[in-house]
Amino acid sequence: MVLEKEVIIVGGGPIGIACALECKKRGWNYLVLEKGALTNSLFNYPKNMTFFSTSEKLEIDDIPFISKNPKPNRDEALEYYRRVATSNTLHLNLYEVVTSINKEDTLFKIETNRNHYITKKVILATGFYDIPKLLNVPGEQLPKVTHYYKEAHPYSMQSVIIVGASNSSVDAALEIWRKGGHVTMIIRGKDIGERVKYWVRPDILNRIEEGSIKAFYNSEIVEIKEHEVIISTPEGIKNIPNDYVLALTGYQPDLNFLKAIGVDLSHEENKIPKYNSETMETNIVGLYLAGVICGGMETHKWFIENSRMHAKQIVKHIEKSKER
Incomplete structure (x- = not known):
């Protein structure tokens, strides 16, 4: 059976959650696909890790992040994003691995370890924590x-x-x-x-x-x-x-996955994906990037605090494309 969605978001981290919140506000038929636990990268951080950012800079959609520390720790962040996801009853499929994304005409066909989907819009918010250097x-x-x-x-x-x-x-x-x-x-x-x-x-x-x-x-x-x-x-x-x-020499995004989809990685030195900085749309119409994956091998370029606005940029562009 093939399931049809208006928007598929790949990645259930903070930026993927932010994208889901924007989709929910508009009543769209969306789904987040996350191959691990909710905010899987944060879950795999060291247990005693403290963020460089203050809690207000990690907030999404103006939902308050209250921390008892000057800088929040890993457990506080997990609690915050978990509460955001559950209290807003976001549509997330956890432990569902995307194996391929192919575009045919105006539709994307997405295969996972569980299901087959078709959608007109795809947002990749997959981060870079899974592949060590x-x-x-x-x-x-x-x-x-x-x-x-x-x-x-x-x-x-x-x-x-x-x-x-x-x-x-x-x-x-x-x-x-x-x-x-x-x-x-x-x-x-x-x-x-x-x-x-x-x-x-x-x-x-x-x-x-x-x-x-x-x-x-x-x-x-x-x-x-x-x-x-x-x-x-x-x-x-x-x-x-x-x-x-x-x-502990750092990590990198799954560039082979992006390349297989057809995303332009022609920036030879740092493999920065090609996308419109205003709309976050890639060289593939209807395929968007959000969060740290936008930096390619420049993994220190994007963080939660400076990429959380990607969700609004993307959804604004999707809205305009719907009006045409």
Whole structure:
């Protein structure tokens, strides 16, 4: 059986929810398809993560986000977006994976692991958290290597190497050290990242300076072995005893999925999808982008706070196309 919808929204994160709210206001027959849990990317964030933004900048559709902290944490964000979705009885299918999107004439045909759909408008709000940027070194496939960090307890009393110098790397290093882990950071650049939260940056720099956390700057992993890691440093090759490797080097959107649909990724260096910045419509008529996916490989360009307006831009354009 083929189900027909006016609008299909792929991705049930904050921006996908914002798009659903705009569709609901207009009484459209819409549906959100999310391959995981509601706000799946936020759910997979570290348990103790604190946002850089204040709560009002994470609000969607002027629905108040009340936090007991100056900066809200992961659990507060999950509660907020869950309440927004449930109190507005939004139409969401969770754990439904979109496998293909094809356009024939004026209709998009969408296949998932459960159903077949047809629709005239598709909004892609899929984010970029599902595909890690790999180190591409021997041993990266070992069980002790992970590209995601959830909590510090499993690494207590273990020798842990953390690759990267971004917010996620710094948060993990500090938490694991405070839970009794022996932390070494491998940093490709000459310093801790400039985008690291301003209230955290002095903490990690002090821990490195006092020697509580070791850091190798201008360094890279050459090979990961079962009980050690080989790194290249300005002083030469070093072998470091090791139990676990957290390669927190960032993530990227599913560019192959966009390419298969037909989205123009001709911006060679950063693979930024082609779209109209006023309407968010791509080179494919009726197919829109919303949220961080608009940045391609520039994953630090778009956040919840500066992309939540995409929902209104898109729906405004869909409304005008309906009037023609």
